Amino acid sequence: MKIMNTCLTAMILLALTAVPAYAGWVETSQGAVSYYGNGLLKQVPSAEEIGPETIMDFANGNVTMVDHGSRTYTTFKFEEFCEIILKMYAGMSPDILAQVKQMNEARPKPNVTVKKIGKGETIAGYPTTKYQVTNNGQLERTVWIAEDARFKSFISSYWDQAADSIKKMKRCDELGMRSEEVDTSPAYVGLTKGGWLMMEEVVDEDSPAGESAPVEELVEENLPASTFEVPQGYKKVPFAQFNMGEQ
Numbered sequence: 001m002k003i004m005n006t007c008l009t010a011m012i013l014l015a016l017t018a019v020p021a022y023a024g025w026v027e028t029s030q031g032a033v034s035y036y037g038n039g040l041l042k043q044v045p046s047a048e049e050i051g052p053e054t055i056m057d058f059a060n061g062n063v064t065m066v067d068h069g070s071r072t073y074t075t076f077k078f079e080e081f082c083e084i085i086l087k088m089y090a091g092m093s094p095d096i097l098a099q100v101k102q103m104n105e106a107r108p109k110p111n112v113t114v115k116k117i118g119k120g121e122t123i124a125g126y127p128t129t130k131y132q133v134t135n136n137g138q139l140e141r142t143v144w145i146a147e148d149a150r151f152k153s154f155i156s157s158y159w160d161q162a163a164d165s166i167k168k169m170k171r172c173d174e175l176g177m178r179s180e181e182v183d184t185s186p187a188y189v190g191l192t193k194g195g196w197l198m199m200e201e202v203v204d205e206d207s208p209a210g211e212s213a214p215v216e217e218l219v220e221e222n223l224p225a226s227t228f229e230v231p232q233g234y235k236k237v238p239f240a241q242f243n244m245g246e247q
Contacts, residue, residue, distance in 0.1 A: 023154075025218060026219050030213055030216065031048070038158075038161075040059075061077050065242060067242065073242075108136050112135050114190075115131065115133075130143070159189060196215070
């Protein structure tokens with residue numbers, strides 16, 4: 001009986017002190033490791049890449065950037081993103097900004113369609129389906145989607161939580177960033193909600209050959225809450241004082 005009481009006490013203490021965890025996925029690709037939790041995303045650049053660690057909390061509408069070198073971090077709301085971008089371009093003259101805005105307004109509104117091409121390559125161990133995405137009749141990008149049942153429900157729920165915040169970050173008309181660009185179009189969002197984006201080749205005027213960034217590894221993990229938290233002892237600073245990676 002004493003042994004049973006001891007075990008029961010130990011189990012209760014373990015339950016009370018258990019660290020919260022999120023069922024999620026970890027994606028490794030060229031230049032970054034991304035941690036996907038329930039309405040949370042953390043992106044950690046590789047050692048070769050310059051830039052801070054970024055944590056997005058879609059439920060609370062926050063973006064947090066962390067610089068481990070200076071042990072500092074900064075936080076802002078998704079809707080503040082465009083204002084921050086404009087401040088970063090403070091040296092741009094009003095005339096140039098007006099020209100950019102005029103060019104943006106003259107562009108046709110996005111008309112995005114998705115076409116299934118067929119079976120794609122196996123990427124990071126997952127079979128994919130290949131799709132073409134067009135905008136106003138022009139090929140905009142080719143994507144490879146893994147439609148594995150193990151993460152289909154997760155990614156659909158994840159995008160439902162993230163969609164509104166992503167649109168807020170793209171409302172930068174002054175700099176030519178439409179809120180209805182391809183990434184936030186219903187056709188493209190519907191495509192990416194159906195599976196995991198494993199590779200994407202973007203076609204544009206500046207890069208006719210496109211750009212490819214395949215996923216190298218994708219694994220399911222229980223992620224502790226600390227994955228998406230700023231380490232203790234770090235100092236919060238205004239965005240203007242935050243080190244974005246420049247040395």
